[in-house]
Amino acid sequence: MKSTTKREYRIISADSHTVEPPDLWDKWLEKKYIDTAPKLVDDGEGGDAWVYMGAATAEPLGLVTCVGTRPEELKWTGKKYGRDIHPSCHDGAERLKIMDEDGVDAEMLYPPQRAMLTFMKNKDTEAHLAGIRAYNRWLKDGFCAPDPDRLIGIFQMPNVGIETSVSELQRAKKEGFRGVAISAWPSGGDNLSAADDPFWDTAAQLDMPVSIHLLLAASTTKIVPSKSAAVAIGATAFSYTMPLITEMIFQGVFDRFPKLRMAGVEIGIGWIPHFLEMTDDRYWRNRHWAGVKLKKVPSDYFRDHWLATFIVDRSGISVRHQIGIDNIAWSTDFPHHGNDWPYSRKTIDEMLSDVPAEERNKIVCTNAAQFWGLMA
Numbered sequence: 001m002k003s004t005t006k007r008e009y010r011i012i013s014a015d016s017h018t019v020e021p022p023d024l025w026d027k028w029l030e031k032k033y034i035d036t037a038p039k040l041v042d043d044g045e046g047g048d049a050w051v052y053m054g055a056a057t058a059e060p061l062g063l064v065t066c067v068g069t070r071p072e073e074l075k076w077t078g079k080k081y082g083r084d085i086h087p088s089c090h091d092g093a094e095r096l097k098i099m100d101e102d103g104v105d106a107e108m109l110y111p112p113q114r115a116m117l118t119f120m121k122n123k124d125t126e127a128h129l130a131g132i133r134a135y136n137r138w139l140k141d142g143f144c145a146p147d148p149d150r151l152i153g154i155f156q157m158p159n160v161g162i163e164t165s166v167s168e169l170q171r172a173k174k175e176g177f178r179g180v181a182i183s184a185w186p187s188g189g190d191n192l193s194a195a196d197d198p199f200w201d202t203a204a205q206l207d208m209p210v211s212i213h214l215l216l217a218a219s220t221t222k223i224v225p226s227k228s229a230a231v232a233i234g235a236t237a238f239s240y241t242m243p244l245i246t247e248m249i250f251q252g253v254f255d256r257f258p259k260l261r262m263a264g265v266e267i268g269i270g271w272i273p274h275f276l277e278m279t280d281d282r283y284w285r286n287r288h289w290a291g292v293k294l295k296k297v298p299s300d301y302f303r304d305h306w307l308a309t310f311i312v313d314r315s316g317i318s319v320r321h322q323i324g325i326d327n328i329a330w331s332t333d334f335p336h337h338g339n340d341w342p343y344s345r346k347t348i349d350e351m352l353s354d355v356p357a358e359e360r361n362k363i364v365c366t367n368a369a370q371f372w373g374l375m376a
Contacts, residue, residue: 007149009105011348012104012369013104013331013344014330014368015112015266015331016107016108016331016334016335017088017109017111017336018089018109019065020115020319022081022110022136025038028134028135028137029134033131036197037118038051038118041058043060045077046080047060047061049061049077052117052118058330060076060078060079061079063085063336064336065079065337067098067341089335090143092144093142095107096150102236102334102344103344103345104334104340106149106151107150107334108179108368109154109156110154110265113183113213116131117183120132120184120218126236128158128160129160130143132301135156136155139156141252154180157181160188161199162186165186165187165198166186166198169206170206173206178209178373179263180210181211181265182216183216186199186214186365191247191255192251200257201256203260207261209262209263209266209372212241212265214267242271243263249294249298249302262306263306263308263346266310267309268308268311268316269308269310269313269323269328270316272323276322280298280299282298306327308323308327308328310330310331311333311350312338312347314351315350317355317363320359328367329368333345
């Protein structure tokens with residue numbers, strides 16, 4: 001997927017998404033596993049929905065296919081492929097046209113997690129791997145193929161044990177992917193442990209950034225929020241992320257693998273200064289009796305190893321220097337309902353109106369470009 005072409009970037013979305021096309025599994029999944037794939041059904045209101053993980057209730061597409069949708073038009077249901085769902089959601093060539101209208105030069109592309117979890121929750125290891133590999137093949141050879149310098153696919157990692165995690169990470173590097181996403185701890189355990197170290201070691205050696213999108217969903221029981229709860233779910237995303245960052249720091253992952261780089265995706269940034277201050281304070285007070293000895297204070301590990309992405313976060317921008325100007329990256333979340341297409345440039349201008357040009361460039365472009373190796 002890597003290109004030798006030198007591309008000039010001005011605006012990069014550090015977190016955008018694909019939506020599975022209706023024929024993804026028929027075209028890309030080995031036929032013997034087709035019964036394990038998500039199934040497309042009517043959502044009850046004339047739209048399409050996917051049945052995931054053999055669930056009795058189908059999940060609509062309304063909030064993940066919002067291209068130019070005004071807030072008052074948002075609906076869970078009623079969106080249908082070929083009618084209301086814009087092809088840019090699942091077709092790379094069409095995505096490029098949409099990006100041109102929005103002024104976005106490149107997107108880091110994360111998978112539809114509901115589809116990934118269909119396979120990752122499957123206890124049949126071979127079916128699990130087949131589904132994840134089918135998606136990754138489609139991402140590379142299908143969606144991103146029209147321009148891999150602008151459509152930057154993030155390789156989805158499976159969850160069937162540490163040996164496979166390491167080998168799939170190596171596969172991702174060999175195939176030219178610039179980063180991977182994990183939905184569970186690499187060894188498949190419920191908690192971070194030394195069993196995960198071969199994966200971190202390989203990621204560091206291969207210089208492959210590892211992303212966590214909100215949370216490690218494959219390690220949790222799926223919770224379907226009510227409509228009222230869904231209103232605030234983005235605002236509480238950091239509550240999933242804080243324990244993951246803390247675990248990695250205090251279990252010494254970054255001391256053992258000082259070249260490891262991590263991205264916390266769609267987590268927002270306004271909460272980070274308080275989190276870092278409190279983590280440093282509690283470490284200072286409790287390190288002796290707890291028997292925890294780190295080479296640096298916790299906040300240094302965040303600034304040395306983590307990139308955090310946000311969509312709209314004026315509070316975060318106001319405290320950007322307390323976070324670390326090199327540790328934050330803007331994103332559109334396109335085509336999910338948090339996006340502002342085709343007004344992303346307007347959103348950026350309003351949010352960063354008082355930010356110096358050099359800092360603005362880092363936030364909307366070069367931090368992401370350097371993190372994922374888009375610049376020489």
